Every structure is written in structure tokens, then in C-alpha cells.
Amino acid sequence: MTTGKHLAFYASFGTVLMLLAVTAPLALAFGFFSATGSRAQFAPLRWISQTYMALVRGIPDIAFFLFFVIALDQGIEWLRHQAKCPDWAEPIRQGNDFIVCAAAKMPLNNAPESVHQIYGFALAVLTFAIVFGAFAGNVLAGAMNTVPHGQIETAEAYGMSHRQAFWRIIVPQMWIYALPGLSNLWMVLIKATPLLFLLGVEDVVYWARELGGTKNIRFTEYPHGDWRMWYFLALLVFYLLFTKVSEIVLSRVTRKLSRGQATAGGEALRKAGAAT
Amino acid sequence: MKTLVLTAAACALMAGAASAETIRLGTEGAYPPYNYIDDNGQVAGFERMLGDELCKRAELECEWVTNDWDSIIPNLLSGNYDAIIAGMSITPERAEKVDFSVNYTPPxxxxxxxxxxxxxxxxxxxxxxxxxxxxxxxxxxxxxxxxxxxxxxxxxxxxxxxxxxxxxxxxxxxxxxxxxxxxxxxxxxxxxxVGIGMAFRKSDPDLRAKFDAGIEAMKADGTLNAMIKEYLGEDSPGF
Missing domain, CATH: 3.40.190.10 (Periplasmic binding protein-like II)
Incomplete structure (x- = not known):
């Protein structure tokens, strides 16, 4: 239980939590920008936001994860190649091979393995954020439209500009409408973390498979049969606990945000408050 | 004075980094005794020993990378590592996409x-x-x-x-x-x-030549046979 491999397994839980901690705010930011973009007055911004949401939401996750990451990686290397090796004579595509000069490699070939892993992790975070940002954008755009129109009219009647009404009236109030959608996304994001494995990041699933696999006495000091079922069961419990905790937290947040809102939840809170 | 010392130290570091080329070796890590992950989470097995020895002979710095079997050739081609050493038998179909070294196990x-x-x-x-x-x-x-x-x-x-x-x-x-x-x-x-070989990008004949030379040398001096006997079993055919 304390071999180097097990330590790597425990550490991989940290990887997953870290991914969630970084990806969730990033995806929310992507979502917020595309949601505001999709209602912008400036048409090209609106088109970009809407295309982004429509495209990413329409492409199957797996295809996106397999294709986009390789494309992104090669794109970065291509750009670095153009910048760093302008007098490179050979073509970048040689048959099936993708060749850039050594200085353009990302990360450099002689970088320590940890740098390679961090780079892979960063690619994963970005990919997750782009995918979930599109969904979050759709949820937020819907939430912005749900804020009662009368409130915006009132704000404008008080002399607030378009921008002021947006920041002071819509943004603070939209969260309660966005929350059901966002909490759904959060749950889906938690469950999507095993996709890390597809991106070559050694996550909990990778190590559970590796540790649980049949261990022959020739190759290990701790031989055992096929224990993958037990390791996966442990993962199941981990994910269930994690989503359960999330649910509790999210229901508290909902309660908090409902205060004073013209929603059924807000009304229930007001009545409960009046009764005491 | 301080800057001078620092510059000297930086130069020494850079010289150290530049003296050996770093090569990334891709393997599956799930095919004992050829390659597997040991109790410490490191790549181990016949090919680990062979690869390290070949790198030493070619004076290359080698890093080990694990990759799923199914995507092991595409990731070589897109440059995530520089060579595959993963119990891969030499076949004409694979040779259309990659170039193989000479075989390091007999048929x-x-x-x-x-x-x-x-x-x-x-x-x-x-x-x-x-x-x-x-x-x-x-x-x-x-x-x-x-x-x-x-x-x-x-x-x-x-x-x-x-x-x-x-x-x-x-x-x-x-x-x-x-x-x-x-x-x-x-x-x-x-x-x-027909034998197992390392796989390289077709555009990388220099690297392949280095490893070819190492494998031939190990065949000639008997170290490869000894390694096969030790890791693949007494009955496994040698050269």
C-alpha cells in the first residue's frame, strides 16, 4: 500500500482535484465571455461567441479530446517553429511525420519529465475549459435572459446606462437562474475527469488499472490476481462521495442566492422568514 | 564578482545540458517481461535494460515515456517521443508508417x-x-x-x-x-x-543508425544474448 506506485496513485487524486479546481473557474470565465459576447451589440463578437458555443456543443467530447489536443499541440509547435527556426529548409510534414526543429519542440526534448507532464496537464485543462465553457456560456446566456425584463426597464428608467444595468442588475441576479445548469455542468465535469486518461495524463483511472492488474510474482514483490474490480470500486466510492459533497454545497449556495429573488425558492425563504 | 560567478555557473550548466542529446523512448509499460511498470512506478523489464544500455553506448540521454498501445505509432509520428521500444514485431504494414531498427530479438x-x-x-x-x-x-x-x-x-x-x-x-x-x-x-x-525492433520516424534515419549500431554491437559481443536469457527466459531463442 505504500510502494512508489501506490504513492503515484494517491497523488493522482490530487491531479484530478487540481484539474477541477483550475478548470471550473476557467470554464466559467470562458462561459461568461461567450455569454456576454453572444448578446453584444458588436456583430462580429456576437458571431464568434455563438459559433464557438454551437460548434463545441455539437462536437462529441471524445472526438474533441482526441482531435483538438493533437491539433493544439502541433499548432503551438508550428508557431514556435516559424518564430525560432525561420531558415529551416525541410518541410514540416514529411509523409505521416510531423517534424519541427528541436528548438521549437514543446516542451523541449531535454526538459525533465515533470515539465512534459505539466504541459500535458495544461493542455488537458485548456481542452476541458473550452468544452465546458461552451456549455456554461449557453447556461449563462439563458440565465441573463431570464432576469425579469421589468427590472432592466426600471434600471434604465433610473437613468442607468446599458452597461450599468448589465453589471448592476443582470449579473448579480442571473446566478440563481444559472445555478441549476451550472451545478449540472459541475457534476458532468467531475464525471468527465477520467477522460484525462485519454489525454495521456496519468490520472486515477490509469493508476487503478495499473495497480489492479494481475501482478505476476516475477515482476513484483506483491503479487496478486486481477484486483481491478476493487480498485475501480474505490474510484466509484470516491466519485460518489465527491458528487454528494458537491450537491450539499450547491444546495447551500442555491439557498443563499435565492434570498430576495422573485422565484419559488425565494418566496419560500421569505415565508419561512416571516413565520418566525 | 557575484555576476561573474553566476555567469560561470550558468555557462557550466548549459554546457552540461548541451553535451548529451536527450531522446524520449516510448513504451507501453504493460507487456511483461518486455516492459512493465515496477513497484516504484518506473518502466522496467527487458526493454528498459536494453534501451538504457543502447543509450549509454550511443552517448544519449534517454527519458522513458509510457503510451497506450493503440496510439503508440501516431504519437511517435507527431513527435511526442523519438523512438518506440515496446515489444513491437517488425511487420510490412507497420513498416509503411515507421522505419524499424534491426531486430533485437530473433524470430x-x-x-x-x-x-x-x-x-x-x-x-x-x-x-x-x-x-x-x-x-x-x-x-x-x-x-x-x-x-x-x-x-x-x-x-x-x-x-x-x-x-x-x-x-x-x-x-x-x-x-x-x-x-x-x-x-x-x-x-x-x-x-x-520475424523479430522485434525499435521503431523510428521515417524522417529520422540518423537516430535509427545510432541504435542500429548499438544493437549490432550488442549482438556481436554477446551482451544481448545474456540479456535475453536473463529477462525473457532460458528457453527464449537467442542470436
Missing amino acids: SYSSYAAMSEDADLTGGIVAAQSSTIQSQYVVDTGATLLEFPSFEDSLAAMLSGEADAVFADKDTLVPVVEEDPTVMWAGEDIALS
Whole structure:
């Protein structure tokens, strides 16, 4: 239980939590920008936001994860190649091979393995954020439209500009409408973390498979049969606990945000408050 | 003075970094005794020893990278590592995409392992790892092929009764058959592999030449044979 491999397994839980901690705010930011973009007055911004949401939401996750990451990686290397090796004579595509000069490699070939892993992790975070940002954008755009129109009219009647009404009236109030959608996304994001494995990041699933696999006495000091079922069961419990905790937290947040809102939840809170 | 010392230190560091070229070796890490992950989470096995020795001889700095078997060739081509050393038999189909080094194991056998000696190998269900010479062969025998992404999965299918037998490189099955009393050989050994080699990008002949030279030298001085005997078993054919 304390071999180097097990330590790597425990550490991989940290990887997953870290991914969630970084990806969730990033995806929310992507979502917020595309949601505001999709209602912008400036048409090209609106088109970009809407295309982004429509495209990413329409492409199957797996295809996106397999294709986009390789494309992104090669794109970065291509750009670095153009910048760093302008007098490179050979073509970048040689048959099936993708060749850039050594200085353009990302990360450099002689970088320590940890740098390679961090780079892979960063690619994963970005990919997750782009995918979930599109969904979050759709949820937020819907939430912005749900804020009662009368409130915006009132704000404008008080002399607030378009921008002021947006920041002071819509943004603070939209969260309660966005929350059901966002909490759904959060749950889906938690469950999507095993996709890390597809991106070559050694996550909990990778190590559970590796540790649980049949261990022959020739190759290990701790031989055992096929224990993958037990390791996966442990993962199941981990994910269930994690989503359960999330649910509790999210229901508290909902309660908090409902205060004073013209929603059924807000009304229930007001009545409960009046009764005491 | 301080800057001078720092500059000197930086120069020394850079000189150290530049003196050895770093090569990334891609392997599967799930095919004992060729390559597997040891208790410390490091790549180990026959190919780890061989690769490290070859790198030492070629004066290269080598990093080990693990990658799924199914995507091991595409990731080589897109430059995630520089060579594959993963128990990959040399085949004409693969040679269309990558260039192989000279073989570092002689032509070797593939075998069936099953729970009973008279398992139906031509009409029954046979498990094998996908995209291997073995899975190709099973299709040709007329048996129903069950493909799995790793050797471990194909073995598990046989142990759970989902498949009548598992078909893989003999060297890989030897430890299983010898250590597990319920598993035994079935049918004849079949000479499938023409030898295992390292795979390189077609655009990388210089690197391939370095490793070719190392393998030839190890064949000549007998170290390769000793390594095969030590890791792949006494009965595994040598050069």
C-alpha cells in the first residue's frame, strides 16, 4: 500500500482535484465571455461567441479530446517553429511525420519529465475549459435572459446606462437562474475527469488499472490476481462521495442566492422568514 | 564578482545540458517481461535494460515515456517521443508508417494459453491484444477474435471464461503459465514474429543508425544474448 506506485496513485487524486479546481473557474470565465459576447451589440463578437458555443456543443467530447489536443499541440509547435527556426529548409510534414526543429519542440526534448507532464496537464485543462465553457456560456446566456425584463426597464428608467444595468442588475441576479445548469455542468465535469486518461495524463483511472492488474510474482514483490474490480470500486466510492459533497454545497449556495429573488425558492425563504 | 560567478555557473550548466542529446523512448509499460511498470512506478523489464544500455553506448540521454498501445505509432509520428521500444514485431504494414531498427530479438514464437489443453483454437473464441500480429493471425485461423487494448485485458478475458484461449507472444505468456497452475499451454507454438525492433520516424534515419549500431554491437559481443536469457527466459531463442 505504500510502494512508489501506490504513492503515484494517491497523488493522482490530487491531479484530478487540481484539474477541477483550475478548470471550473476557467470554464466559467470562458462561459461568461461567450455569454456576454453572444448578446453584444458588436456583430462580429456576437458571431464568434455563438459559433464557438454551437460548434463545441455539437462536437462529441471524445472526438474533441482526441482531435483538438493533437491539433493544439502541433499548432503551438508550428508557431514556435516559424518564430525560432525561420531558415529551416525541410518541410514540416514529411509523409505521416510531423517534424519541427528541436528548438521549437514543446516542451523541449531535454526538459525533465515533470515539465512534459505539466504541459500535458495544461493542455488537458485548456481542452476541458473550452468544452465546458461552451456549455456554461449557453447556461449563462439563458440565465441573463431570464432576469425579469421589468427590472432592466426600471434600471434604465433610473437613468442607468446599458452597461450599468448589465453589471448592476443582470449579473448579480442571473446566478440563481444559472445555478441549476451550472451545478449540472459541475457534476458532468467531475464525471468527465477520467477522460484525462485519454489525454495521456496519468490520472486515477490509469493508476487503478495499473495497480489492479494481475501482478505476476516475477515482476513484483506483491503479487496478486486481477484486483481491478476493487480498485475501480474505490474510484466509484470516491466519485460518489465527491458528487454528494458537491450537491450539499450547491444546495447551500442555491439557498443563499435565492434570498430576495422573485422565484419559488425565494418566496419560500421569505415565508419561512416571516413565520418566525 | 557575484555576476561573474553566476555567469560561470550558468555557462557550466548549459554546457552540461548541451553535451548529451536527450531522446524520449516510448513504451507501453504493460507487456511483461518486455516492459512493465515496477513497484516504484518506473518502466522496467527487458526493454528498459536494453534501451538504457543502447543509450549509454550511443552517448544519449534517454527519458522513458509510457503510451497506450493503440496510439503508440501516431504519437511517435507527431513527435511526442523519438523512438518506440515496446515489444513491437517488425511487420510490412507497420513498416509503411515507421522505419524499424534491426531486430533485437530473433524470430520468436506466439502461443495459446487456456484453462484446458483441448481448448478449441480454430472454432472457439480467442482473445488477443488489438493491432498485434497475434490478433491478425487469429482472424486467419477462423476462430472468433476478441480484441482488447492491452495484454492484461486479453488474459483476463480468458481467465473469466469469456474467451476459450488467449494468444500472445510466448515470452509474455511463459510467466503466466508457470506461475498460475490453472493456466496451461494449448496447441502448438506458432512462428509469427520475424523479430522485434525499435521503431523510428521515417524522417529520422540518423537516430535509427545510432541504435542500429548499438544493437549490432550488442549482438556481436554477446551482451544481448545474456540479456535475453536473463529477462525473457532460458528457453527464449537467442542470436
